[in-house]
Amino acid sequence: MNNKILITSLVFCSSLTANEEINLFSPTQKSIIETKEKIINEDKKLNQKSWLSDINISSNISEDNNGNTSKSMSLSYEQDIFKFGGIFETIDLAKIQEQYDLLDLKITFSEYLNNIYSNTLNAKITDLSIEKQKLTILNKEIDLAILKSEYSAGEVGISDLNDTIMEKNTLEEELINLFKSKKQYLLSLKQYTNKDYQNIDIPNLKIKKLDDFIKNSKDVNLSVYSEEIAKSTYKIKKTDYMPTISFSSSYNKNYENTEDETYNYGVNLTIPISFSTLNDIEKSKLEYLLSKNEKEQKIIDESMEYEKLIQNIETYENLKNIANKDIILYEELLQTVKDEYNAGYKAIEDVEVLSNTKKMRELDLKINDLNIQLELITMYY
Numbered sequence: 001m002n003n004k005i006l007i008t009s010l011v012f013c014s015s016l017t018a019n020e021e022i023n024l025f026s027p028t029q030k031s032i033i034e035t036k037e038k039i040i041n042e043d044k045k046l047n048q049k050s051w052l053s054d055i056n057i058s059s060n061i062s063e064d065n066n067g068n069t070s071k072s073m074s075l076s077y078e079q080d081i082f083k084f085g086g087i088f089e090t091i092d093l094a095k096i097q098e099q100y101d102l103l104d105l106k107i108t109f110s111e112y113l114n115n116i117y118s119n120t121l122n123a124k125i126t127d128l129s130i131e132k133q134k135l136t137i138l139n140k141e142i143d144l145a146i147l148k149s150e151y152s153a154g155e156v157g158i159s160d161l162n163d164t165i166m167e168k169n170t171l172e173e174e175l176i177n178l179f180k181s182k183k184q185y186l187l188s189l190k191q192y193t194n195k196d197y198q199n200i201d202i203p204n205l206k207i208k209k210l211d212d213f214i215k216n217s218k219d220v221n222l223s224v225y226s227e228e229i230a231k232s233t234y235k236i237k238k239t240d241y242m243p244t245i246s247f248s249s250s251y252n253k254n255y256e257n258t259e260d261e262t263y264n265y266g267v268n269l270t271i272p273i274s275f276s277t278l279n280d281i282e283k284s285k286l287e288y289l290l291s292k293n294e295k296e297q298k299i300i301d302e303s304m305e306y307e308k309l310i311q312n313i314e315t316y317e318n319l320k321n322i323a324n325k326d327i328i329l330y331e332e333l334l335q336t337v338k339d340e341y342n343a344g345y346k347a348i349e350d351v352e353v354l355s356n357t358k359k360m361r362e363l364d365l366k367i368n369d370l371n372i373q374l375e376l377i378t379m380y381y
Contacts, residue, residue, distance in 0.1 A: 019109070021113055022109075024113070024116055024192075024193050024195060024200065025112060025116075025192060025193060026190075026191075026192060026193050026194050027194075029112060029191075029192055029193075033105070033108070033109055033112075036105050036108070037105060040098065040101045040102055040105060043097075043098065043101065044094075044098045047094030047095075047097065047098065048091075048094065050090065050094055051080075051087050051090050051091055052079065053077065053078055053079045053080070055075065055076075055077045056075070056076045056077070057073075057074075057075050058073070058074050058075075059071070059072065059073045059074075060072045060073075069256075070254065070255075070256050071254070071255040071256065072252070072253065072254045072255065072256075073252070073253050073255070074250065074251065074252045074253070075250065075251045075252075076248070076249070076250040076251075077248065077249050077250070078246055078247070078248040078249075078268070079246060079247050079248075080244055080245070080246045081245055081246060081247050081267075082244070082245040083239050083242070083244045083245075089232050089235045089236045089239065090236060092232055093229065093232040093233065093236065096225060096228045096229055096232060097229060099225060100222070100225040100226070100229060103218065103221055103222055103225060104222065106218065107218045107222065110218060110381045111381075112192050113381050114377060114378070114381035115188065115189075115191070115192050116189065116192050116193050116200065117200070117202055117203070117377045117381065118374060118377055118378075119185045119186070119188045119189040119192075119197070120189065120197045120200045120202065121202060121370050121373055121374050121377065122181075122185045122374070123182055123185040123186055123189070123197045124197070124370055125367055125370045125371065125374075126178055126181050126182040126185065127182065128363050128366050128367050128370070129178055129363075129367065130175065130178045130179065130182070131363055132360050132363040132364070132367075133171065133174060133175045133178055134175065135356040135357075135359055135360050135363075136171055136356075136360065137168065137171045137172060137175065138352070138356050139352075139353050139356050139357065140164070140167060140168045140171055141168065142349050142352060142353055143164055144161075144164050144165065144168055145349070146349060147160060147161050147164050148161065185197075202373055202377075203377075203380070205373070205376040205377070205379070205380055206376075207310070207313065207376070207379070208306075208379055208380070210303065210306050213302065213306045213379065214299060214302055214303065214306075217298075217302045219298055219301075219302060220295070220298050220299055220302055223291070223294055223295040223298040224295060226291050226294070226295070227288070227291040227292055227294075227295050229291075230284075230287050230288040230290075230291040231288050231291075233284060233287070233288070234281075234284045234285055234287070234288040237280060237281055237284040238281055238284075240272065240280075241272055241274060241277045241280075241281065242272075243269060243270065243271045244269075244270045244271075244272075245267060245268070245269055245270075246267070246268045246270065247265070247266075247267055247268075248265065248266055248267075248268055249263070249264065249265035249266075250263065250264055250265075251263040306379075309375050309378060309379050312371075312375050313372050313375050313376075316368040316369075316371045316372045316375070317368075317372070319364070319368045320365055320368045320369070323361050323362075323364045323365045323368065324365065326361045327358060327361050327362060327365070330354060330357060330358035330361060331358065333354055334351070334354045334355060334358060337350050337351055337354055338351055
């Protein structure tokens with residue numbers, strides 16, 4: 001096993017049940033994680049002994065046609081002691097398989113957390129979007145009230161008034177859909193936790209460097225273990241067709257005859273001969289080479305995923321900058337309109353529209369902050 005695997009093993013060997021984030025899980029999900037971890041630990045103990053052969057014990061009680069009863073017992077044991085490295089490779093494979101299983105469980109653990117944090121953030125984003133939508137509807141209601149007055153005065157036609165009514169209806173339908181989306185996020189959240197989304201704290205995460213992202217990528221590490229498993233399997237497959245030296249022993253006893261007791265022991269040499277040897281070994285070699293290529297492709301895929309995440313974060317940062325500029329602009333405009341309203345030159349509706357629009361841009365700022373957190377959750381989980 002290479003150093004890269006050893007380092008990765010240390011990262012993923014720690015108990016998941018000791019992770020404080022497991023307390024976010026519902027009792028059922030927590031129990032699933034804990035039970036899977038126990039199964040892996042039992043598999044570890046089992047695999048440590050997988051290279052050992054079983055001891056065979058048999059006994060016999062029989063009766064012949066004359067009514068004579070006979071009893072006998074036998075014990076036998078055969079253990080491979082040399083297999084051209086195959087025994088050591090089998091032990092190493094068991095260790096790698098354990099690390100693979102632990103990492104696979106960690107991926108499940110991370111997926112649970114990703115669902116909890118993502119649904120929490122989406123619910124909070126939807127809360128802000130609902131608030132923003134309500135402000136948009138308020139502004140549209142102000143426009144509608146003005147248009148009604150202008151229509152009554154003959155200044156606009158019925159089509160203008162009708163279009164504004166339909167736009168308001170569309171905004172209200174969108175608001176209904178936002179409430180529906182929030183319910184769906186909360187339902188998804190309940191699959192993983194019993195906590196209220198308002199009481200779930202989102203981790204304070206920072207942007208990873210590309211090297212760290214690749215190094216800690218669950219998919220990349222999984223492909224590394226897959227390659228190591230295929231490599232060990234290939235080595236074992238080659239030894240399957242090489243001579244094997246084993247130790248064997250047996251003991252037999254007939255209880256009807258105290259002198260009928262035998263035992264033997266010795267060393268066996270086994271040479272397997274198969275017409276499909278080369279094909280079987282070549283297939284195993286190709287599977288190993290395939291796993292290497294898949295690992296390299298996974299690194300490329302994760303690099304592209306990282307670039308997408310960075311681009312998304314940069315986009316949200318740019319949107320925040322635009323929102324900040326708009327907020328400053330609306331603050332200046334709002335103060336000017338308030339002064340003109342107090343002087344009797346502007347209507348209160350002008351103040352309300354600008355005030356609502358400024359609040360909407362402030363909400364956009366918060367929404368984009370949460371969107372950045374969503375991208376970081378994907379980056380870490």
